[in-house]
Amino acid sequence: MAEGRTGQGSLWGGRFGAAPAAAMAQLSKSTHFDWALAPYDIRQGTAHANALLRAGLLDEPTHAALTAGLEQVAAEVDSGQLQPAEADEDVHGALERRLIEIVGQDVGGRLRAGRSRNDQVATDLRLLLLDVSNAVTAELVDLCGALLTQAERHHADPAPGFTHLQHAQPVTLGHEIGKHVQPFLRDLSRLRDWQQRTSVSPMGAGALAGNGLGLDPVATAADLGFSRSFENSIDAVVDRDFVAEFLFITAMIGVHLSRLGEEICLWATSEFGWVYLHDEFSTGSSIMPQKKNPDSAELARGKSGRLIGDLVSVLTMLKGLPFAYNRDLQEDKEPVFDAIATLRLVLPAMTGTVATLRFRPEVAGAGTADGHSLATELADWLVRQGMPFRQAHEVSGRAVKAADEAGVQLWEVDLPAVDPALTPRAVEALSVDAALAARGHPGGTAPEAVARQLKQAREALEQYR
Numbered sequence: 001m002a003e004g005r006t007g008q009g010s011l012w013g014g015r016f017g018a019a020p021a022a023a024m025a026q027l028s029k030s031t032h033f034d035w036a037l038a039p040y041d042i043r044q045g046t047a048h049a050n051a052l053l054r055a056g057l058l059d060e061p062t063h064a065a066l067t068a069g070l071e072q073v074a075a076e077v078d079s080g081q082l083q084p085a086e087a088d089e090d091v092h093g094a095l096e097r098r099l100i101e102i103v104g105q106d107v108g109g110r111l112r113a114g115r116s117r118n119d120q121v122a123t124d125l126r127l128l129l130l131d132v133s134n135a136v137t138a139e140l141v142d143l144c145g146a147l148l149t150q151a152e153r154h155h156a157d158p159a160p161g162f163t164h165l166q167h168a169q170p171v172t173l174g175h176e177i178g179k180h181v182q183p184f185l186r187d188l189s190r191l192r193d194w195q196q197r198t199s200v201s202p203m204g205a206g207a208l209a210g211n212g213l214g215l216d217p218v219a220t221a222a223d224l225g226f227s228r229s230f231e232n233s234i235d236a237v238v239d240r241d242f243v244a245e246f247l248f249i250t251a252m253i254g255v256h257l258s259r260l261g262e263e264i265c266l267w268a269t270s271e272f273g274w275v276y277l278h279d280e281f282s283t284g285s286s287i288m289p290q291k292k293n294p295d296s297a298e299l300a301r302g303k304s305g306r307l308i309g310d311l312v313s314v315l316t317m318l319k320g321l322p323f324a325y326n327r328d329l330q331e332d333k334e335p336v337f338d339a340i341a342t343l344r345l346v347l348p349a350m351t352g353t354v355a356t357l358r359f360r361p362e363v364a365g366a367g368t369a370d371g372h373s374l375a376t377e378l379a380d381w382l383v384r385q386g387m388p389f390r391q392a393h394e395v396s397g398r399a400v401k402a403a404d405e406a407g408v409q410l411w412e413v414d415l416p417a418v419d420p421a422l423t424p425r426a427v428e429a430l431s432v433d434a435a436l437a438a439r440g441h442p443g444g445t446a447p448e449a450v451a452r453q454l455k456q457a458r459e460a461l462e463q464y465r
Helices: 022-028 029-052 060-079 091-103 103-112 118-155 172-179 182-197 217-222 233-238 241-265 296-320 327-356 361-366 375-384 391-405 425-429 432-437 447-462
Strands: 159-161 168-172
Touching: 029 060, 029 091, 029 118, 029 159, 029 217, 060 091, 060 103, 060 375, 091 103, 091 118, 118 172, 118 182, 118 233, 118 241, 118 327, 118 432, 118 447, 159 172, 159 361, 159 432, 168 172, 168 432, 172 375, 172 447, 182 241, 182 447, 241 296, 241 375, 241 447, 296 327, 375 391, 375 432
Parallel strands: none
Antiparallel strands: 159 168
């Protein structure tokens, strides 16, 4: 770096008499990951040029030359013709270098007035994540749609419900599949809420103290499509809550994908046998010819760890930073870009996996009453006869013990011998169909209740299309 001059690809340097050491330059360099911000940096550069024009700091011909130059830079970025040079420190310096090459120093050098890399990068990242959140929303909607289609197909087919991975009470297969839709609907809701909080423009905050050139941040926010401008210029440049919150949402989606993947892995085992995996979304073994492995589900389960790690990385980076900007904040981008890439890799694969599963309701239904899962029905029958539930629970438990000792099913036990309150009519409660029918309330497991839930979920999903 020549004394008294800002170096090529850098936006500072006048007070320095020596260039950064090679090790320092490599540590500082970020174009290998922040180039993803280039389209957004050009977009806010155009908005900033408009702000300079409104403030009387650019005349019309200079503004026209600047915007034309920015359009050419955008076209070169879009085509891949423009790539960062080795000397470029970051995306901002690389783009300004190219702009000056096109329009000259006198015109291109005016765009830096009243803005800092601090408000630039915060703006760029918000714009990028708002775009990405729309893409993630669309992919989540597709996954939910695939789950709902499968659930609707099997809304009335009986299946065991589980707690502690043990048979609990009868439900329907549609209820089992549909349970996975609800967490993803919450994720969609979180994304929508996050978008409202993130649609705040930092432009005009400068390095931290705002700008002294009469630039209007509210007008710039409108130019960029933000809902509003910043409230505090110091907070505007250092706030990365929107990054951490986005990463929390992606980590939560990852956890929900992992739980779905885990259940697909279980359903596909010989022990469960609930589903056949489609060839297109499973793989084989290098040594065992018979194997058909649920790799898409396993990888979804495994990659959730990356998404959680990306969140922890950013939270750890943020926890001790003094206000305002610190260079540590450069470390917000790689985790968030990794989370985006990971999630957008997993979501389509899981959607395809779910859409192509072939369920075997006859296998799921065959085990519905296993493990004395109708014992609660017996207790509820006693409650309907007037017995306190605490006592009914005890009586039903004794019936289960009798069945275990005799090696028979619960309905095969001599119920009156267990307790006189268990009249011969009690056996009427020991039916999977009766157990399901008794739960027709909203959110319940009766087939008609499940059908209503799935219809409501479809309607909720349409809000996000």
